[in-house]
Amino acid sequence: xxxxxxxxxxxxxxxxxxxxxxxxxxxxxxxxxxxxxxxxxxxxxxxxxxxxxxxxxxxxxxxxxxxxxxxxxxxxxxxxxxxxxxxxxxxxxxxxxxxxxxxxxxxxxxxxxxxxxxxxxxxxxxxxxxxxxxxxxxxxxxxxxxxxxxxxxxxxxxxxxxxxxxxxxxxxxxxxxxxxxxxxxxxxxxxxxxxxxxxxxxxxxxxxxxxxxxxxxxxxxxxxxxxxxxxxxxxxxxxxxxxxxxxxxxxxxxxxxxxxxxxxxxxxxxxxxxxxxxxxxxxxxxxxxxxxxxxxxxxxxxxxxxxxxxxxxxxxxx
Amino acid sequence: xxxxxxxxxxxxxxxxxxxxxxxxxxxxxxxxxxxxxxxxxxxxxxxxxxxxxxxxxxxxxxxxxxxxxxxxxxxxxxxxxxxxxxxxxxxxxxxxxxxxxxxxxxxxxxxxxxxxxxxxxxxxxxxxxxxxxxxxxxxxxxxxxxxxxxxxxxxxxxxxxxxxxxxxxxxxxxxxxxxxxxxxxxxxxxxxxxxxxxxxxxxxxxxxxxxxxxxxxxxxxxxxxxxxxxxxxxxxxxxxxxxxxxxxxxxxxxxxxxxxxxxxxxxxxxxxxxxxxxxxxxxxxxxxxxxxxxxxxxxxxxxxxxxxxxxxxxxxxxxxxxxxxxxxxxxxxxxxxxxxxxxxxxxxxxxxxxxxxxxxxxxxxxxxxxxxxxxxxxxxxxxxxxxxxxxxxxxxxxxxxxxxxxxxxxxxxxxxxxxxxxxxxxxxxxxxxxxxxxxxxxxxxxxxxxxxxxxxxxxxxxxxxxxxxxxxxxxxxxxxxxxxxxxxxxxxxxxxxxxxxxxxxxxxxx
Ligand SMILES: Nc1ncnc2c1ncn2[C@@H]1O[C@H](COP(=O)(O)OP(=O)(O)OP(=O)(O)O)[C@@H](O)[C@H]1O
Ligand SMILES: [Mg+2]
Numbered sequence: 069x070x071x072x073x074x075x076x077x078x079x080x081x082x083x084x085x086x087x088x089x090x091x092x093x094x095x096x097x098x099x100x101x102x103x104x105x106x107x108x109x110x111x112x113x114x115x116x117x118x119x120x121x122x123x124x125x126x127x128x129x130x131x132x133x134x135x136x137x138x139x140x141x142x143x144x145x146x147x148x149x150x151x152x153x154x155x156x157x158x159x160x161x162x163x164x165x166x167x168x169x170x171x172x173x174x175x176x177x178x179x180x181x182x183x184x185x186x187x188x189x190x191x192x193x194x195x196x197x198x199x200x201x202x203x204x205x206x207x208x209x210x211x212x213x214x215x216x217x218x219x220x221x222x223x224x225x226x227x228x229x230x231x232x233x234x235x236x237x238x239x240x241x242x243x244x245x246x247x248x249x250x251x252x253x254x255x256x257x258x259x260x261x262x263x264x265x266x267x268x269x270x271x272x273x274x275x276x277x278x279x280x281x282x283x284x285x286x287x288x289x290x291x292x293x294x295x296x297x298x299x300x301x302x303x304x305x306x307x308x309x310x311x312x313x314x315x316x317x318x319x320x321x322x323x324x325x326x327x328x329x330x331x332x333x334x335x336x337x338x339x340x341x342x343x344x345x346x347x348x349x350x351x352x353x354x355x356x357x358x359x360x361x362x363x364x365x366x367x368x369x370x371x372x373x374x375x376x377x378x379x380x381x382x383x384x385x386x
Numbered sequence: 387x388x389x390x391x392x393x394x395x396x397x398x399x400x401x402x403x404x405x406x407x408x409x410x411x412x413x414x415x416x417x418x419x420x421x422x423x424x425x426x427x428x429x430x431x432x433x434x435x436x437x438x439x440x441x442x443x444x445x446x447x448x449x450x451x452x453x454x455x456x457x458x459x460x461x462x463x464x465x466x467x468x469x470x471x472x473x474x475x476x477x478x479x480x481x482x483x484x485x486x487x488x489x490x491x492x493x494x495x496x497x498x499x500x501x502x503x504x505x506x507x508x509x510x511x512x513x514x515x516x517x518x519x520x521x522x523x524x525x526x527x528x529x530x531x532x533x534x535x536x537x538x539x540x541x542x543x544x545x546x547x548x549x550x551x552x553x554x555x556x557x558x559x560x561x562x563x564x565x566x567x568x569x570x571x572x573x574x575x576x577x578x579x580x581x582x583x584x585x586x587x588x589x590x591x592x593x594x595x596x597x598x599x600x601x602x603x604x605x606x607x608x609x610x611x612x613x614x615x616x617x618x619x620x621x622x623x624x625x626x627x628x629x630x631x632x633x634x635x636x637x638x639x640x641x642x643x644x645x646x647x648x649x650x651x652x653x654x655x656x657x658x659x660x661x662x663x664x665x666x667x668x669x670x671x672x673x674x675x676x677x678x679x680x681x682x683x684x685x686x687x688x689x690x691x692x693x694x695x696x697x698x699x700x701x702x703x704x705x706x707x708x709x710x711x712x713x714x715x716x717x718x719x720x721x722x723x724x725x726x727x728x729x730x731x732x733x734x735x736x737x738x739x740x741x742x743x744x745x746x747x748x749x750x751x752x753x754x755x756x757x758x759x760x761x762x763x764x765x766x767x768x769x770x771x772x773x774x775x776x777x778x779x780x781x782x783x784x785x786x787x788x789x790x791x792x793x794x795x796x797x798x799x800x801x802x803x804x805x806x807x808x809x810x811x812x813x814x815x816x817x818x819x820x821x822x823x824x825x826x827x828x829x830x831x832x833x834x835x836x837x838x839x840x841x842x843x844x845x846x847x848x849x850x851x852x853x854x855x856x857x858x859x860x861x862x863x864x865x866x867x868x869x870x871x872x873x874x875x876x877x878x879x880x881x882x883x884x885x886x887x888x889x890x891x892x893x894x895x896x
Contacts, residue, residue, distance in 0.1 A: 243490075243497035250480045250491055257478035260442065261492030261539070262463040375481060384403075384443055 076216050078331070078338050080202075083221055086330020088113070088291075088301075090228040091283025092308025093315055093322040094235050095141070098276030100312060101239060102269045103252040103376040107163030108148055109280050110305025111170020116141040116281025117288035117300055118174040122181070124192050124289055130199040130223060133289065134282055141281020142274045144170055149273040153266055156380040167305070174284075175298045182296065192294035199223070200290055224286045229323060231279055236319035248272050252374030255381035265381060280305070310356040313363045317372045329355070392454060393418050393547050393578030394439060394470075400447035401434050403786075406778050408434040411448065412604045414597050418546075421569060421579040423589040423610070425622055426599030427818040428790025429776035432582050433475050435599070436549050439580075440472035441465035452547070471545025473536045475552050475582075475789055475816075479524045485535045486520035489542050510541055514568050529556040529727075530678060537565065548572060550581045552789070554588060555816045558678045558844070566592050584790075584818045586615045598622055623820050631826050631851040633871075634834055639667035639854075642807060642838045643689065648698035648708070650684045650862075658684035660862040662698070666807065671829060671839040673853030673870065675846065675878055681862040682842045683727060686809050689840075690724040691715050720807070723800035727811040727842075733796045736785035740766040740777065743784060744799055769798040773824065789816045794824075801828060808832055811842040826852055846875050860884045 092109050099106040106112075120137030124130065148166050151157040181190045202222050203209070209219040239245040248268050250258040259265050288300045307329060314329075315321035329352055336348030392415050401409040408431045416422040424432050437443045439450060441462040449456050452468045459465050465472070479488050486507045490498065498506070507520045518534050527535070533556055540548060548569075554562045569579055569592060583589060589596055590610060598605040598621050605621065619627045643666040650659040659681045666672055674682055687693045689700060691712040700707040702720060715722060726732040734743050744762040766780040773794045777787050784792055797813055810829070814822040829839055829852070843849045849856055853870045858881040866887025868877075877890045 241497070243495075246483075246487065246497065247492065250483065253480045253482060254478070257480050257488075258492065260440075260462050260472070260474060260478040262461070262466045263492045264461075264463065372482075 072213070074338075076213065078334075079217065080220055081334045081337075082331035083225060083327050084290075084330065085333045086326040086328070087222075087225045087228050088283040088286045088304045089308050089311055089326035089329050090225075090232060090322060091279050091286065092305050093311040093326055094228075094232045094319050095276040095278070095280035095283065096309055096312045097239075097315065097317055097319055097322060098235060098279065099145075099273045100317060100374055100377055101252045102248050102272040103255060103374055103379065103381070104148075104152060104269065104273055105159050105163065105378045106145070106148055106166075106273065106276065107160055107309065108144070108166025108170065109308050110301055110303070111167035112141045112144045112277045112280040113284030113287065113301045113305045113308075114170040114174035115144040116278075116284030118177045118284075119281065120285025121190075121192070121288040121296055122177070124196050124285075125181075125190070128193045128196045130196060133196070133285055134224075134227065137281040137285035138278040139281070141284065142278040144281070145274050145277020148277070149270050152380060153269045153273070156382060159378055159380065171299065171301070174288075174300075178296050178298055190296035192289060196289075197294045200294075222290060224282070224290060227282065231282075232319045232323050235279075239319065244268070249374070251381075252376055255376055256383075259381070259383060265383075280308075283308070307352055307356060310360060313373075314359045317374065391417050392451065394580070395451040395454075396435070396439070396448065397451065398448040399435060399438060399445050399450065401431075401438060401443060402446050404778060407602050409438075409445075410602045412599065412602075414604060414607075416547075416578045416580055418578050419573055419576050420594045421573050421581060421592055423593035423596045424580055424582045424599065425584075425586075425589060425596050425618065427601075427622060428794075428816075428821055429788040430599040431602040432599055433551055433788065436472060436551055436580065436582065439465065439547075440470055440549060466543065466545075469546035470549065471540035471543055471547070472549040473533075473540055473551060473553050475555075477532050477536060479532060479535060481525040482523060484521050484523050485518050485527075485538070488524060488535055489520075489539050491539075493543065507538065507542070510538060514541060514571075515564055516568075528679060530558065530561055533557060534561075537568070541568075545577070547578045548580070550579070552582050552584070552816060554583055554585060562588065584816065584822075586618050586819060589618065590615070600624060619819055622818070627820060627823065629819075629823075631823070631848065632830055633852065633854070634830060636667070636670040636833070636854050637836070639670045641665045642668050642702065643707075644701040645689075646699045646701060648688065648700065649696045650681070650688050650693065651696045652684065658862050659688070659695075662862075662864050664857055664864060664867050666838045666840060668806070668838045669833055669836045670854045671833050671841050671852060673849040673856040674840065674842045674859060675849055675856055675882060676859035677882055678844070680859040680882075682811065682859060684862075685859070686724060686726070686811050686840070686842065689807075689809060690722060721803065721805045722807045723803055723805035723809065725797055725800050725808075725810040725813055727815075734784050734792065737783050739779075739781040739783055740769070740775075740795055741780050743795065744802075747799060747803055765799075765802055769795065769802070773798050773828075774821075790818055790821055793817055794821065797825060797828065801832060805832075805837060807838045807840070809840045809842075812844060813841070814848075815844075822848075846878055850875060850878070858882055858887070866890070 092113060096106060096109050116137040119140030120133040123136035124133035144166060148162055151162045152159050178190060182188060200222055202220050205219050209215045239249060247263045250263060251265050251268055255265050284301055287304060288296060292300060311325045311329060314325040332352045332355055336345050395415040396413060398411040399409055400411055412435055426432050434443060438445050441459045441464050450459060457468060486503050489507055490503055504520045511518055516534055518538060524532060533553060553565060573579060593610045595607055595609055597607045616629060646663050648659055648662045652658045676682055688695050691710050694709045741759060741763045744765050745757060748762060749757050763780060769775060770777065770780060775791050775794050777791060784795055793816060814825050833839055841853060850870055855867055856870050857867045858865045858878060860882055865881040865884060868887055880890045881887060
């Protein structure tokens with residue numbers, strides 16, 4: 069019999085598993101909205117993962133870890149932005165390179181730190197792990213069902229939702245956001261309307277990178293219980309890139325999408341053992357493929373893909 | 387004269403794109419309270435020059451003075467701060483945004499609440515006698531609606547120096563009149579206006595002075611009051627041009643297509659063509675006249691097999707073509723060519739060179755798995771020669787070419803495929819006068835070869851001179867098919883507003 073408690077437990081776990089995807093997806097939306105397809109999400113998350121972990125290790129402070137992860141993600145996005153916006157290099161090539169670089173960099177630092185600790189283990193201090201526990205707000209968390217459903221996640225989840233809502237508000241409700249969207253749709257039109265195309269591209273790409281970075285920190289700090297593991301992002305960045313399509317380039321929709329995919333990731337622990345685990349491991353990727361297919365069938369009209377996604381802009385080119 | 391009076395003065399402006407010298411030491415000036423027309427053949431560098439004033443391009447040499455001071459215009463933002471506003475030849479609009487969002491785009495200050503913004507746009511419309519639906523997204527708009535939004539964009543910003551790059555190319559005569567009324571109003575208010583147009587009668591009616599460009603060089607400025615159409619043509623082309631259009635007698639015309647009771651609906655369900663019947667004949671040019679949006683576009687696309695009629699038949703040698711796809715038509719052995727209104731959208735691939743665009747039409751004819759580019763290349767080169775196309779090379783992307791030259795590429799390709807039926811929608815739109823006549827000659831050549839030509843046009847004078855018969859559409863209905871030699875411009879005009887040919891002809895004779 070499936071009990072209410074069981075379902076609640078499943079939902080809470082799904083949200084947790086979806087949290088890194090939420091950061092990755094929202095970050096990528098920020099970049100794609102200005103027309104830049106950044107395939108470096110996995111790399112930016114990896115850099116954020118190691119930076120956040122290192123900052124947490126050094127300071128024992130979660131907020132500090134998040135800030136460092138954000139800055140590191142931004143820094144790696146800066147590489148991408150300089151090469152694609154200013155030097156107009158091919159976006160796909162630079163993105164893929166960034167992914168390879170980011171993963172390698174994170175693993176390198178990780179191995180170095182493991183060597184330095186002398187314990188064969190790079191581990192976060194106990195007081196930091198305490199800060200990352202699921203919150204427990206007096207009264208609120210005790211409300212039956214609702215308390216568990218709304219007030220029992222770790223801090224990353226709340227930060228992620230807040231960032232997603234803020235990005236949605238920025239993109240769709242502020243002038244700067246609409247300007248950014250105009251750039252992704254038709255940079256020549258935006259330019260002619262005297263919008264600073266280059267400036268806003270940088271701003272959006274860097275913010276997007278920073279957001280991805282925090283998602284990376286979640287992977288390294290929360291998922292493995294505070295112990296550093298190589299390749300900790302493990303493909304979540306790639307799923308995020310696909311989730312952007314599922315979310316129809318809307319940060320609010322990304323909240324829903326990432327939690328659905330989070331559920332798919334953890335389904336295996338909640339299903340009877342008769343179905344092989346490999347099937348569940350495969351599931352998110354199969355669903356990703358189906359989403360991509362559905363999006364392409366829905367066609368250019370229904371989807372909200374920025375019209376100029378993937379093309380660099382050079383004013384004198386026509 | 388004091389420098390102060392010049393709103394803009396260009397001094398020896400030079401601009402080079404790769405191997406093309408688009409502007410070669412050009413001088414131009416315009417004062418406040420004056421309308422200057424800029425005239426020149428396709429590819430003579432008009433757009434390039436204006437783009438430098440509005441900050442899109444940066445000159446390679448020379449100086450631009452604004453209000454008498456040397457101005458360094460690095461970006462459209464700098465231009466806007468100097469009071470320069472420009473309506474570009476190709477729309478610069480964001481398709482998914484509504485009209486009012488496009489109008490507000492890039493203006494300083496906070497985002498206005500939709501209600502306030504809508505009010506402001508509506509007030510602006512009222513003030514200048516324009517019409518637009520502030521909430522309609524751009525992608526759902528016709529070209530003339532888009533042009534209205536572009537006009538509103540610059541009015542909203544309140545530019546003192548206004549540049550319009552072929553604004554009338556896509557407007558109906560009535561809309562053009564409205565635009566000109568606005569421009570006169572702005573001139574009176576002390577603004578400086580530069581307008582580019584290939585329609586010489588418009589140059590004569592709106593401008594105070596005309597500056598002429600020839601192959602990237604300035605060729606002097608004349609007072610409009612002292613010139614006429616043939617003088618302007620001569621200045622522009624460099625030799626006298628006869629402004630007469632030939633009309634050879636059709637040789638034994640034969641019905642090739644018969645349209646019977648054709649009804650076509652638009653995507654939104656409204657009726658685009660209402661019970662239309664007529665025939666198209668070989669060796670004849672059939673003109674189609676009508677106010678923009680009377681169903682011309684749907685007529686072309688239905689014949690070309692791009693849209694399905696709701697009812698009725700298109701008969702080709704007793705076979706019904708209605709509802710067949712373009713590929714099926716080709717397989718049936720009907721060779722039809724269609725030069726659509728939207729050249730870079732439907733007709734050509736902007737990012738590919740001339741050669742590859744030629745290949746688009748012929749690649750299926752080759753044998754074997756590989757594409758043979760040599761014939762396409764030869765064809766591209768022969769077109770450049772024959773039609774006087776200005777381009778850096780047959781491999782240069784067509785989007786680099788000036789608007790008029792793009793049109794020549796498309797028309798040339800379609801004619802080279804030796805069609806039995808040639809459908810052209812506004813083929814001279816955006817073409818300079820010399821090229822326009824070249825196109826008329828080309829069409830006449832096809833007609834002499836026995837091709838059935840359908841010519842959708844907007845200039846009634848041309849329709850009357852070029853076509854053998856004229857079909858008049860009004861709100862999707864045919865108000866008459868008349869002999870072009872026996873009808874007057876006024877009579878066509880009446881039929882365009884819905885009066886039947888019979889009534890009109892009787893009135894004309896009586
Ligand atoms: N961005 C660009 N890159 C390369 N070549 C260009 C560019 N812009 C213009 N050219 C070239 O410069 C020349 C002048 O073009 P321009 O668009 O200024 O002509 P135009 O006078 O406006 O013609 P039209 O009446 O057809 O619009 C053309 O040969 C064109 O191919
Ligand atoms: Mg031009």
